[in-house]
Amino acid sequence: MADSRPLLFFDSGVGGLSVMAPARALLPAAPLVYVADSAGFPYGTRSEGEIATRVPALLGRLAERYRPRLIVIACNTASTIALSHVRAALDVPIVGTVPAIKPAAEVSVTRVIGVLGTQATVRQPYVDDLAARFAADCTVLRHGSAELVQLAEAKLRGGAADSAPYRAVLDGLFGQAGGDRIDVIVNACTHFPLVEAELAAAAPHRVRFVDGGPGIARRIAHLTAGQDWPDRPAPGVAVFTAAPDPALVPALATYGLDRVETL
Numbered sequence: 001m002a003d004s005r006p007l008l009f010f011d012s013g014v015g016g017l018s019v020m021a022p023a024r025a026l027l028p029a030a031p032l033v034y035v036a037d038s039a040g041f042p043y044g045t046r047s048e049g050e051i052a053t054r055v056p057a058l059l060g061r062l063a064e065r066y067r068p069r070l071i072v073i074a075c076n077t078a079s080t081i082a083l084s085h086v087r088a089a090l091d092v093p094i095v096g097t098v099p100a101i102k103p104a105a106e107v108s109v110t111r112v113i114g115v116l117g118t119q120a121t122v123r124q125p126y127v128d129d130l131a132a133r134f135a136a137d138c139t140v141l142r143h144g145s146a147e148l149v150q151l152a153e154a155k156l157r158g159g160a161a162d163s164a165p166y167r168a169v170l171d172g173l174f175g176q177a178g179g180d181r182i183d184v185i186v187n188a189c190t191h192f193p194l195v196e197a198e199l200a201a202a203a204p205h206r207v208r209f210v211d212g213g214p215g216i217a218r219r220i221a222h223l224t225a226g227q228d229w230p231d232r233p234a235p236g237v238a239v240f241t242a243a244p245d246p247a248l249v250p251a252l253a254t255y256g257l258d259r260v261e262t263l
């Protein structure tokens with residue numbers, strides 16, 4: 001029997017679209033609900049306490065309203081701080097998005113990896129743990145940027161930016177001791193794959209970028225294997241916690257999100 005329960009993707013803003021896109025490509029029949037906590041945006045400059053309280057409470061309300069079969073926290077900041085709290089609070093499978101340090105270490109030749117995230121993410125012990133477990137023989141340089149989150153948000157609203165702000169953000173990584181040897185950058189904020197072309201063009205030399213999106217799509221497929229999907233996918237729904245910005249509607253439609261709601 002067709003099962004219309006959606007996959008629910010959650011972020012502070014539009015960044016989680018970079019996680020939803022590979023999942024949608026792999027599971028085209030999946031009904032999708034995409035939630036941007038626009039009333040709480042940005043997360044990267046908030047405290048651990050604020051995020052650990054806000055995210056489980058909000059996801060509890062969302063789970064009641066949309067009855068998802070699975071929730072993806074499509075936000076590194078929320079996942080590295082609140083994943084265990086959300087899992088403890090909700091009786092729904094939860095997939096988190098954490099910095100893709102393991103895949104980066106698998107491909108780095110120079111053994112110097114850059115991690116670009118929000119300020120909140122790059123200071124998390126969760127990141128120390130990933131670096132120790134999966135990249136112990138690498139130098140892992142980190143840089144937190146709130147500006148890059150804003151640049152990605154602006155791009156999805158149709159704005160164009162020149163390369164100077166991207167160069168300035170990357171200086172924060174490449175300017176560190178050993179930074180000239182970085183050959184892989186982990187996009188450890190889900191907003192950043194949305195501006196990967198701009199980052200690649202502004203980098204001082206050729207680097208590879210990795211993020212969690214493709215691995216998360218495979219994880220969702222694994223966790224939902226054997227489940228039924230609707231015969232025809234329902235229109236995707238974009239949900240905002242503050243008044244939606246009409247400038248985002250065209251970009252949302254390109255991700256199959258044709259309906260817009262406010263929580």
Ligand code: DGL
Nearest residue numbers: 012015043044076077190
């Ligand atoms: N997209 C989010 C992340 O992956 C955070 C952006 C923000 O709200 O600061 O960390």
